Amino acid sequence: MRKKTLTLLLGLASLQIGLAQTPFRIAAAADLGPVLPPILVQFEKAKGIHVEATYQASAALTAQIQNGAPFDLFLSADMGYPKRLIDAGLADAAGSPDSSTPIMYAKGTLVLWARKDSKLPPPSIEMLSDPALQRLAIANPERAPYGRAAVAALTNLQRYDALKSRLVTAENISQAAQFVDSGNADAGLISLTSALTPRLAGSGRYFVIPRNLYPPIEQGAVIVSRTTQREAAHQFLDYFLSSAVQAQLEKSGLTPAR
Amino acid sequence: MDWQAFALTLKLATVTTVILLMIAVPLGALLVLGRSRWLALLEALAALPLVLPPTVLGFFLLVLLGMRTAVGRGIAGLLGHPLAFSFEGLVVGSVIYSLPFAVQPIVAGFAAVDSSLVDAARLLGAGWARLVFSLLIPLARRSLLAAAVLGFLHTVGEFGIVLMLGGDIPGATRTLSIVLYNQVENFDYAAANRTAAVLLGLSVAALAAIYVGGRPRGGRRA
Numbered sequence: 001m002r003k004k005t006l007t008l009l010l011g012l013a014s015l016q017i018g019l020a021q022t023p024f025r026i027a028a029a030a031d032l033g034p035v036l037p038p039i040l041v042q043f044e045k046a047k048g049i050h051v052e053a054t055y056q057a058s059a060a061l062t063a064q065i066q067n068g069a070p071f072d073l074f075l076s077a078d079m080g081y082p083k084r085l086i087d088a089g090l091a092d093a094a095g096s097p098d099s100s101t102p103i104m105y106a107k108g109t110l111v112l113w114a115r116k117d118s119k120l121p122p123p124s125i126e127m128l129s130d131p132a133l134q135r136l137a138i139a140n141p142e143r144a145p146y147g148r149a150a151v152a153a154l155t156n157l158q159r160y161d162a163l164k165s166r167l168v169t170a171e172n173i174s175q176a177a178q179f180v181d182s183g184n185a186d187a188g189l190i191s192l193t194s195a196l197t198p199r200l201a202g203s204g205r206y207f208v209i210p211r212n213l214y215p216p217i218e219q220g221a222v223i224v225s226r227t228t229q230r231e232a233a234h235q236f237l238d239y240f241l242s243s244a245v246q247a248q249l250e251k252s253g254l255t256p257a258r
Numbered sequence: 259m260d261w262q263a264f265a266l267t268l269k270l271a272t273v274t275t276v277i278l279l280m281i282a283v284p285l286g287a288l289l290v291l292g293r294s295r296w297l298a299l300l301e302a303l304a305a306l307p308l309v310l311p312p313t314v315l316g317f318f319l320l321v322l323l324g325m326r327t328a329v330g331r332g333i334a335g336l337l338g339h340p341l342a343f344s345f346e347g348l349v350v351g352s353v354i355y356s357l358p359f360a361v362q363p364i365v366a367g368f369a370a371v372d373s374s375l376v377d378a379a380r381l382l383g384a385g386w387a388r389l390v391f392s393l394l395i396p397l398a399r400r401s402l403l404a405a406a407v408l409g410f411l412h413t414v415g416e417f418g419i420v421l422m423l424g425g426d427i428p429g430a431t432r433t434l435s436i437v438l439y440n441q442v443e444n445f446d447y448a449a450a451n452r453t454a455a456v457l458l459g460l461s462v463a464a465l466a467a468i469y470v471g472g473r474p475r476g477g478r479r480a
Contacts, residue, residue, distance in 0.1 A: 057443070059443045059444070059445075060443065062445075063442075063443075063445070117326075135340075135343065135425075137425075140426070140440070140443075142440065142443075142444055143443055143444055168343045168425030168427065169425055169426040169427070170425070170426075171421055175422075178317075178320070179320070179342075179425065182320050182321045182324040182326065182342075183324035183325040183326035183327075183330070184320060184323070184324045184325065184340060184342040184343065185343075185425075
């Protein structure tokens with residue numbers, strides 16, 4: 001009986017020690033949702049550091065970090081939000097050549113996506129001039145980087161004014177994809193990372209919007225300055241920027257940073 | 259201040275409240291006056307929207323009303339356009355979402371009417387319509403008022419469904435709560451404060467006006 005109690009106590013004590021170690025926390029942009037989890041598993045295997053990731057819109061994560069959310073590293077979907085944190089003295093890019101500029105870790109690709117069972121011909125630039133295109137889903141251009149890219153591409157194609165009244169704005173890029181996948185919008189300008197997820201790859205087809213039509217969707221990382229795990233943050237960034245992981249990013253729809 | 263969104267929000271809440279009362283009064287009467295055991299199931303179904311998070315409810319509606327379902331195609335055929343991303347779509351979503359807030363007070367109000375009065379009216383040959391309009395509604399008018407107020411305010415403050423089903427189209431689906439959310443997300447806290455102040459001021463004024471009107475002279479317990 002006493003032995004059992006002792007074992008139980010020891011068990012509880014070791015559990016306690018396990019809990020006391022604060023986890024390494026990453027705030028990650030929503031478009032990394034389908035990309036990052038396997039990389040985190042590999043990282044833990046390679047370096048023995050357990051990472052917990054939270055996926056949300058970059059704007060929401062920025063507001064959370066400004067208000068003291070306990071994140072150690074921020075992987076944004078753009079350069080603007082992490083830059084804002086650097087300027088506010090809340091984050092830094094220590095260790096990189098220019099510590100006041102977020103570390104670019106990847107570039108995003110904008111695609112035009114539609115369901116395979118759509119009445120419209122397969123996605124192409126011409127689709128944007130098709131009168132049968134009644135609803136085009138985009139992410140919110142005021143804050144979602146892919147939304148900004150979508151508006152820039154439509155403007156450069158001189159289709160923005162014509163399509164303006166037919167745009168439906170989604171909260172983020174995955175909701176834009178949802179609008180199309182559920183059959184409520186005819187097509188959407190979404191991220192390649194979304195289009196390559198098994199679900200959307202099965203139900204739809206995409207067309208890569210030529211890169212000269214929109215400013216590059218550069219995605220930046222910063223270390224949250226109040227972190228107590230700076231060493232782990234550097235280890236993760238080194239790992240994330242290694243050529244092996246960057247090649248893996250490419251398969252998921254992100255262009256390597258270098 | 260986005261007055262277009264303000265007007266749209268009031269319009270949505272008004273239309274929704276009218277439809278809610280048209281559904282909740284007969285439903286409440288059926289639940290209180292009816293004798294079938296199956297009514298318990300109906301009552302449970304009417305309370306169900308409380309269980310689902312609004313965004314989830316909005317997602318289900320988005321899928322259900324989409325062009326990939328027979329329901330969605332049928333509605334689109336009737337209206338000439340899909341229900342999602344339209345004002346009508348928001349009305350459908352709001353009615354479902356706010357239904358429990360209208361049904362619960364009405365059921366409680368109708369049930370509180372003295373059953374001997376109902377029996378007496380029945381003995382004197384009153385039909386359902388007579389029972390509802392001449393007896394239950396006049397005696398439970400405060401509950402009806404509460405149902406209307408709750409349904410209205412719940413629709414004004416609705417967010418998750420509009421976010422999922424609306425598509426943020428100015429004049430059609432961009433309500434005040436979406437404007438407020440956009441302002442917060444864009445770090446425009448000053449504008450967000452103004453929008454929130456209008457929303458709160460409006461609600462307090464509307465509530466106070468209704469409660470003054472519904473308050474018997476000499477206090478509630480006179």
